[in-house]
Amino acid sequence: MFDKSSFEEMKKEIESLLEDRKDKFESICRYLYDHVPYYNWVGFYLVDGSKKLKLGPYVGEPTVHTTISFGQGICGQAAQTKHNFVIQDVSKETNYLSCSPDVKSEIVIPMMKNGKVIGELDIDSHYLSPFDEKDEAFLEWICKMVTGNA
Ligand code: SME
Numbered sequence: 001m002f003d004k005s006s007f008e009e010m011k012k013e014i015e016s017l018l019e020d021r022k023d024k025f026e027s028i029c030r031y032l033y034d035h036v037p038y039y040n041w042v043g044f045y046l047v048d049g050s051k052k053l054k055l056g057p058y059v060g061e062p063t064v065h066t067t068i069s070f071g072q073g074i075c076g077q078a079a080q081t082k083h084n085f086v087i088q089d090v091s092k093e094t095n096y097l098s099c100s101p102d103v104k105s106e107i108v109i110p111m112m113k114n115g116k117v118i119g120e121l122d123i124d125s126h127y128l129s130p131f132d133e134k135d136e137a138f139l140e141w142i143c144k145m146v147t148g149n150a
Pocket of ligand 1: 041063065068072073075076095096097098099106122124
C-alpha cells in the first residue's frame with residue numbers, strides 16, 4: 001500500500017533530479033511512473049501557438065491522442081479552463097478521450113506562465129478514485145518546478 005506521506009520525501013529527490021537537467025520533462029515522467037504505483041501513464045502536453053496541445057515526453061503505453069484541441073477531452077478542458085481536472089471514474093465522463101480500456105481515472109494539472117497555460121501534466125491510473133488533494137498539491141508543485149515558478 002503506497003503511503004502518500006512519501007510525497008514530501010519525493011519532492012526532495014525531484015529537486016535534485018531537476019538540477020542541471022536538460023531533459024526535465026522526461027525525468028519527471030520516469031520518476032513519477034516508477035515511484036507511484038497508481039500513476040500508470042505519465043506525460044506532458046505542451047501548448048502550441050494555435051490553442052492545441054501537443055504530446056510531449058511521456059512514459060506508458062503509446063497514445064493516439066498526440067494533438068488535442070482546447071476544450072476537447074479532459075486535457076483540452078483543463079487547458080481551456082486553467083483548472084485542475086481530477087476524474088475519479090472516467091466512465092462517467094461525456095467529454096473524454098480514451099487511451100486504453102485499462103484507464104479508470106485521470107488527473108490533469110495545467111502548467112501556467114504569466115497567466116497563460118503553456119502545457120499540462122497528465123496522469124492516468126488503472127485504479128478507481130486513487131487521487132486526493134495530496135496528489136493534487138504534489139503535482140501542482142511539480143508543474144511549478146518545471147516551469148520555473150517555484
Ligand atoms: N484522456 C485524455 C487524453 C489523453 S490520454 O489520457 C494520454 C483526455 O480525455 O483528454
